[in-house]
Each structure stands twice: as structure tokens, then as C-alpha cells.
Amino acid sequence: xxxxxxxxxxxxxxxxxxxxxxxxxxxxxxxxxxxxxxxxxxxxxxxxxxxxxxxxxxxxxxxxxxxxxxxxxxxxxxxxxxxxxxxxxxxxxxxxxxxxxxxxx
Amino acid sequence: xxxxxxxxxxxxxxxxxxxxxxxxxxxxxxxxxxxxxxxxxxxxxxxxxxxxxxxxxxxxxxxxxxxxxxxxxxxxxxxxxxxxxxxxxxxxxxxxxxxxxxxxxxxxxxxxxxxxxxxxxxxxxxxxxxxxxxxxxxxxxxxxxxxxxxxxxxxxxxxxxxxxxxxxxxxxxxxxxxxxxxxxxxxxxxxxxxxxxxxxxxxxxxxxxxxxxxxxxxxxxxxxxxxxxxxxxxxxxxxxxxxxxxxxxxxxxxxxxxxxxxxxxxxxxxxxxxxxxxxxxxxxxxxxxxxxxxxxxxxxxxxxxxxxxxxxxxxxxxxxxxxxxxxxxxxxxxxxxxxxxxx
Numbered sequence: 001x002x003x004x005x006x007x008x009x010x011x012x013x014x015x016x017x018x019x020x021x022x023x024x025x026x027x028x029x030x031x032x033x034x035x036x037x038x039x040x041x042x043x044x045x046x047x048x049x050x051x052x053x054x055x056x057x058x059x060x061x062x063x064x065x066x067x068x069x070x071x072x073x074x075x076x077x078x079x080x081x082x083x084x085x086x087x088x089x090x091x092x093x094x095x096x097x098x099x100x101x102x103x104x105x
Numbered sequence: 106x107x108x109x110x111x112x113x114x115x116x117x118x119x120x121x122x123x124x125x126x127x128x129x130x131x132x133x134x135x136x137x138x139x140x141x142x143x144x145x146x147x148x149x150x151x152x153x154x155x156x157x158x159x160x161x162x163x164x165x166x167x168x169x170x171x172x173x174x175x176x177x178x179x180x181x182x183x184x185x186x187x188x189x190x191x192x193x194x195x196x197x198x199x200x201x202x203x204x205x206x207x208x209x210x211x212x213x214x215x216x217x218x219x220x221x222x223x224x225x226x227x228x229x230x231x232x233x234x235x236x237x238x239x240x241x242x243x244x245x246x247x248x249x250x251x252x253x254x255x256x257x258x259x260x261x262x263x264x265x266x267x268x269x270x271x272x273x274x275x276x277x278x279x280x281x282x283x284x285x286x287x288x289x290x291x292x293x294x295x296x297x298x299x300x301x302x303x304x305x306x307x308x309x310x311x312x313x314x315x316x317x318x319x320x321x322x323x324x325x326x327x328x329x330x331x332x333x334x335x336x337x338x339x340x341x342x343x344x345x346x347x348x349x350x351x352x353x354x355x356x357x358x359x360x361x362x363x364x365x366x367x368x369x370x371x372x373x374x375x376x377x378x379x380x381x382x383x384x385x386x387x388x389x390x391x392x393x394x395x396x397x398x399x400x401x402x403x404x405x406x407x408x409x410x411x412x413x414x415x416x417x418x419x420x421x422x423x424x425x426x427x428x429x430x431x432x433x434x435x436x437x438x439x440x441x442x443x444x445x446x447x448x
Contacts, residue, residue, distance in 0.1 A: 009279070014154075014159060014279060016151060016278050023148075023151045023155060024155075027158070032163050032212060033243065035147055035152075035243070035244075037147070039127075
């Protein structure tokens, strides 16, 4: 199934790119002062979550960044997006109407 | 609530460790982490950027108005050269200051000094302790919560309301934050460097204001008057605007206190007395005890006392010996203040 939903960074999230890594805090989440550090690859996904890029495009962009095939990154990207959702770091278009972790992406 | 385990990439079969999130901690928490791979030390440069928007969000979610002050925003507003701030400063609406401190406490923020803060005098103050410094085991920087800004001589709530009305939105770490307008921020920063006695920074600020606020000199004087900063910043404002501002008579008493504060910050019996007069019974006892026996951390920071219990014990003994004389001088000041009030 093709997923055309678009993730976006949650509006309350504060984040910065320091070196190759993203650090973020979600003060509207259950732990307002817990900062998470993204791995380098996770950071590259985050940078493509801009509210305009849908999931397949993010997969392609990350594959391009790392010079590998989309098959090699697709599952990791989707899994990571679920993780970001659970941590209140990203949100999805209201039109989707379903939790991305329980839907095919 | 997320634990270390929950932040690991448990459901990323292809990516395993590649796509991972780790909780980032201050040095003390990282040292105690059970698994070195489960936590990392948050760089200080990261902490000072992320903390302001986090505090802003928590405060505004509870209806508490706060303004992020100083830090990188001053540079973004063109008021000083970029530099890495050492901590994070937030100005809180005075009436909700205690609420915010209470809100942050269960979130892990601890009051570093445990200062006794008596409610601010309604007519304004130049002497009252102005901030609490909070620390968090997971954050490698301190959070300074200010309940008023010394040097703005008008009543604290009035000053905050005016700063709030003039606020602008700035992006800090990709999040919207409320900050003072460049003009208000300049006044605040100038008061700060006057208090810290940093002439070089004051010159830098004045040079920046000459550029950023060019053509708005009269507005600057008007704004300084509204906030009660004409007296404290008289010299700077004269250099900037070419006109010597008239300090309102109503500001003169606090201006005298302000001048004493910046010239002799370590020895201000009237600062203690102002607190003492505004305090209730139990708080008065606490204030007096703190005055006689300050916490060891403050003793070591401000009284050149060496490490170890013996040096500390000697300091406290010497302090106790001085107490009767000091109390007598406080009493004299208190009586003369009362006599002045009656007149």
C-alpha cells in the first residue's frame, strides 16, 4: 500500500543540529526536560521531516544521502518515524486520521 | 514516561543501532548511568539552546508569562557580538514566579541556593534578590529565573507588563519564544553590564545601540523613563542620545539604592532590612539565620574560605563573633528607616 501521509515536526519541539547529530526536546511530552540525541542516520531522517515530504520521499532521500538502495533503509525509516511519533517529536497530517504506527506506511 | 530502554531502537529490525535515539544527560546523571551506551553527556552548547524553549513551553502551558532574556538573542538582535552563553536566563512575571518554581521542581529542577525570597515591595526595589538559580541533573547548564530585573526602578509587575506588551517572537532552536523587543532588551542588557561592572561590554552595547536604534533615540529615552531606567542608565543614555535625561523625583530613592548596589554589592545591610521588613515571623527567623550562617556553598564562593570542614567552622565562629555588632547596626538602620517613614 502506498503511503502518502506526511510527517511534520511537532510545533513545540525544540531541536538543533550540532555537528552531525540532532538533539531535540519535546516539552509538551510526558517528560518535558528529556533531551534525546539522534544517531547520525536518525539525524538525516529528521532533517527530511519537513512537513512537505511524504514517507516514500523521505525513504528515497535518506537512501540518496547514504548512497544505498531504498530497500535497505525503508523499514528502518518507518520504524524510526513510529518511534518519533511515540516520543511526541513528530505529528502527522490530520487528514491521515490514524496512528502511523498502526498503519502501513 | 520514557526510560533508557524505551528510547533504544527496539523495533527497527533493519536499522538496529543506525536509527537511534538516546536520552542526553548532564554530566552527573551520565556518570551514574547503568549502561554507558544508554546515555550520553549533553554538550553544554546544546543545553543552553534547548533549555529556553523548553521552559517557555512548560510555563505557557500553565498560563505563566515568561520572556527569554540575554543569551544568543542579544546577538541576533544585533546588540552584541555572538558568544556562547554560560547559562539560560528567563524573566518571569513576578506574580507567578513562585508558581513556576513549584512547577519545575517535580520535573527535576532544584533550587541551587535555597535563597529566602520575600515578596517584592509593591513600589519597586533595587535591592531585593532578583533570581533563583535552578539546576537539573540532566542539564549541564543552570537556569536563572528572574522575578524582576534590577535597575528597572518601576514596580516589578508594571515593568514586566510593559516588557510583555512590547515583546516579539524569536526562533530559538526552531521553536517560537517570547523575547523583549530590541530596545527593551538593550536597556536590560545595559543594566546587566552596569551591575557586573564590565565597562568593555557596556561600550560594545552602546556601539551596537548607535546602529540598531539609530533614529529612535527619543523613543529610547521615553522607554527608559517608562521602565524606570533613566537614572541607572543616565550616562549611557546621555552618550547615546546627546541629551542628559531628567530623572523623575519619584525614582531618586531607589536610584540611590541602585547606585549603592552596583558599587558595593557585597555589603548591603539595607538590602537585608528591606527583606526583613517585608517578611512574616518564621521567614524573619530564617532570614536572620541565613544572614548569620550562610550556606557553605555561598561561604566558599564569596568569602575566600578553603576546602574542608575546619576552614568552614572557623568562618562560622568568626561570623558569630561579629553578629552582635552587625545586628546593632541593622537595628539602627531599621529605626532610622522607621523614623523617616513616620516623617
